[in-house]
Amino acid sequence: MVVAEHTHPPTDGHTPHRPPHNETVPHPTADPDGTRAQLATLRPHLLDAYDTALPGAHAAILARLLTALEHEPLPALTGRHHHNGHTHVRFTRAVVTYPTAAATPFTDPLPAPAATVHGETVTDPARLTALLWPGSPLTTEIANSVANLALARAAAVEDLTEGPGIIEQSLVDGHPLHPCCRTRTGMTVADVLTYAPEHRPVIHLRRLLVPENRWYGTAPPVLLAHPWQAERLLTEYPWLTDDGDTGPARPLMSLRTVAPLDGGPHIKTAVDVQMTSAVRTVSPAAVHNGPRLSALLQDLTADLPLDILAETEAGAAITAHGPDRRLAHLIRQAPPDDAIPLGVLPNLLQTVHDPYSFMEDLAEVLFRPLAVVLERGVALEAHGQNTLIRIVDGRPVRAYYRDLGGVRVHPGRLGADPGLHGDLPTDDLTELRTKLSAAALATVARQTIAALQQHADPARLWQTIARALHGTADTQHLLTDPLPVKATTAMRLATNPLQDIWTRLDNPMKEHR
Structure with a gap:
């Protein structure tokens, strides 16, 4: 039977949290060496594949970390400049130098990327973290992320059976920007x-x-x-x-x-x-x-091609x-079995016959509906994990949105108080636009365009998205405001790691406003 709600007031709208006093903080788990030692007992047949995958995992996580050095307001950072294809990032205790191309998001990392610190060539992102922020738990988190990414790649298979959840299990590398993309702190x-x-x-x-x-x-x-x-x-x-x-x-x-x-x-x-x-x-x-x-x-x-x-x-x-x-x-509610999470979509775009038509369809079923819903009073945080697309005959035909904890709701635009608890309600329109732009534009759109640009002009793809965003109350802001990107590494290093910190990038749609 259904039981009436207890009257104890909920505290917030976020799933992410600091553990309260009745919880313990999960202990960091195995680094690459520790993982290999345990793998020898648990899955010895994966050892060779793990060893083969480990250099690529180091490179992938290092690329994410260098992207943070390239853009984020990191602790102890005093400046950065670019010269002859290299970035020089100054911290109070060190200068880090690396090829600027090594900090390009949504692309395969350079072969054997490395940074130089105090004359030391660093290829291990955990080592770089330890040099820059000694004693930070981020070092052990990144080491665990490297280990789990190598383990995931070692176990990856090409052929997958059909059924609920299968397409989501095909995503091996996790979050495309976060250096802790495969951290499982607390798990063996x-x-x-x-x-x-x-x-x-x-x-x-x-x-x-x-x-x-x-x-x-x-x-x-x-x-x-x-x-x-x-x-x-x-x-x-x-x-x-x-x-x-x-x-x-x-x-x-x-x-x-x-x-x-x-x-x-x-x-x-x-x-x-x-x-x-x-x-x-x-x-x-x-x-x-x-x-x-x-x-x-x-x-x-x-009335939109977007299902909640x-x-x-x-x-x-x-x-x-x-x-x-x-x-x-x-x-x-479950999505259709053939709906594809946006995070998986870039892996499938190599077979797209006409990238411009594909983007036009995607803009109509995803980017324009998001702008319309924002105008109506709700900012959806449409990122790669919580938003899915159904593709029929190679064309996006419908979008699906799940996981409502990250949305923001503007009672004034709704014309009513929806009676929500926590930090979902807000009267700050900038907060609403940031929520939408950071997920859908600064992450999903950039990642999708990066996957398509081998066979298409990125400027033309951005123009397609810009056209779809025209005609709503927030058009001018969405097309001209710098794109907000969550500074995930800076947040992990902050005193309060759950307080949002942002970095902002040039908006490629400015010229199409």
């Missing part, structure tokens, strides 16, 4: 092999019965827990009762969200694991907001600290 190597989507596992969630007086939300009082998390929760909370497992499911790009093999709704769970920048739990605000915001957005997009994948139910167990983000889940 065995855990990564068992649960990470790039290793194509099938898992079963645990059903944990919760006393009704300890339940918050619209879902029945049964916590659907990730098996990695359930083991810890059952030890910590004796009032939880293990009621067995669910049917088989595949973890999606986010690891903690799964697609049941029977085609049922997706289930977003909580895990005390840091992936990229945050520990991935489900906030009380998300439990409150999901079903309400889903209904609002489905009404708002009814509704969060239909959500719930959290109540501990001494109220509805607990570590003991929570969301139920979400």
